[in-house]
Amino acid sequence: MIEYIHINFTKTHERKAYRRICLDCGKKSVFVAFFQEWYGWDTTCLRCGRSWADGEWMPLEFYRYARKDSISSARKRWKRGIDYNKERINEED
Ligand SMILES: [Zn+2]
DSSP states (O other): OOOHHHHHOOOEEEEEEEEEEEEESSSEEEEEEEEEEEEEEEEETTTTTTEEETEEEEEOSSSTTTHHHHHEEEEHHHHHHHHHHHHHHHOOO
C-alpha cells in the first residue's frame, strides 16, 4: 500500500529591502521583508534582529545570540531569493 505525504509550504512571492528607524532598537536600520500569501509581510531589522509578522511585533526566542541568529537567518533568506523552493523542487525531479 502506497501512502502519500503532502507537505505544504508557502512560497515567497515578493521581497524588498528598505531603510527605516526601527521601533525596537530606535536606530536607522536596513530591513528585509518577504511577502507570503496568507501570512503577509515578514520583516526583520538587520541591526537588532527584531522581526514583525504582517505588522505584528514578534517575540525573540529566549537564548543567547537569538538576535544574531535572527539577523543571519534573514540574510540567508535574502540571498536564497524568492524562487528558492521552486529551484529545490526542480532539483528533486
Ligand atoms: Zn532594530
